[in-house]
Amino acid sequence: MVRVLVRVLVRVLVRVLVRVMVREMVSVMVRVLVRVMVRVLVREMVRVLVRVLVRVMVRVMVRVMVRVLVRVLVRVLARVLARVLARVLARVLVRVMVRVMVRVLVREMVRVLVRVLVRVMVRVMIRVMVRVMVRVLVREMVSVMVRVLVRVMVRVMVRVLVRVMVRVMVRVLVRVMVREMVRVMVRVLVRVLVRVMVRVMVREMVRVMVRVMARALALCVCACVHVYVYSLHDTHFPLVYQETPLQHPLKKCSVVGNGGVLKHSGCGKDIDQADFVMRCNLPPLSREYVEDVGTRTNLVTANPSIIEKRFQNLLWSRKSFVESMKAYGSSYIYMPAFSMKPGTDPSLRAHYALADTSSNLTMLFANPEFLRTVGKFWKGRGVHAKRLSTGLFLVSLALGLCEEVTAYGFWPFSVGLDEQPVSHHYYDNVLPFSGFHAMPEEFVQLW
Secondary structure: OHHHHHHHHHHHHHHHHHHHHHHHHHHHHHHHHEEEEEEHHHHHHHHHHHHHHHHHHHHHHHHHHHHHHHHHHHHHHHHHHHHHHOOOOOHHHHHHHHHHHHHHHHHHHHHHHHHHOOHHHEEEEEEEEHEEEEOOOOOOOOHHHHHHHHHHHHHHHHHHHHHHHHHHHHHHHHHHHHHHHHHHHHHHHHHHHHHHHHHHHHHHHHHHHHHHHHHHHHHHHOEEEEEEEOOOOOOOOOOOOOOOOOOOOOEEEEEEEEHHOOOOOOHHHHHOOOOEEEEOOOOOHHHHHHHOOOOOOOOOEEOOHHHHOOHHHHHOOOHHHHHHHHHHHHEEEEEEEOOHHHHHHHHHHHHHHHHOOOOOOEEEEHHHHHHHHHHHHHHOOOOOOOHHHHHHHHHOOOHHHHEEEEEEEOOOOOOOOOOOOOOOOOOOOOOOOOOOHHHHHHHHOOO
């Protein structure tokens, strides 16, 4: 291993020192080799050569010295140097270096020493060798000095090179790792930020678009909005009855929703001026609401759930139901009795309750096929909901029966145009079950 290491070191050192040593070798070698390695070789070489060679040979020796020198030279040379250098260095070094370095340096000196020890090595070697090798190598230094120095430098530099190279490698690796980590982190952060920003922007754009559309549409729509439409063909809105009890077509109709936007609207007179007034889900028509919602009613819808909750499904008493129906005069009560099985019993009980009391109200049951057709129609136009609202069904019915339709009280937003809160109904703020209706989508389709 010593020979292999010597060869490797010689190849590296010779390439660096050739160019510089060629110039001054002839004039200086005699002086240098005579005075160099007497008493100070061990002390001075360890201090000076360590500092010089560490700086010069770090870059060249990184790949080779780390793997080979760390494992082999540390273990071997640590023990050898401790014992040999103290006692036998003066005598043994001369003989060993002469034998080894004559063979190695003659071949490799020209190639290796030029690149390694360029300028620094020439100046330092002159000073070091003059002081160290005066007494010991006077006789044999001329022929042996080159080999001796290489051998000594290899053994001495093992410990220092290992430490220095480890430190340098650690620093280099730390810098490289920091740079790579920064790059990776920047890429990851950019990707994450882009995804988050895209999601946030999409959400914000949807919200802003809904608000902008609502405000833009609402500029043309107040609580009393008139929409003039033509009578749709029967293929679009097939009517429920083969023989309608109403005069067909009706001229001017008012479809009154129950939205909180009707509060303080003063639309009551306009509503009552229509030829036919339709209302949703048995709304209250007491005096406090007359100015905003009017008093006339020609047709009012009644959801079976209202019969169940408000009037206890008419199982115990019919009186409260009959009394509340008097507010609608002699109008039609429109109920989906056969669209769903749970709605059949409440609808029939309401019909019998009115029939048994000789009420002026007339019960009308919606055709299930009409309800299904209307649902498919609006679903094909972007209204995706589990169930359409009663207001949209009533508007669809009015569009098939009336020449002119005016819609009131349809506002699916919790804030009005004046940025003030708006209740869900004009008489309360009870919200419907979430997931059943898509009020904003219906609003956009209507307006």
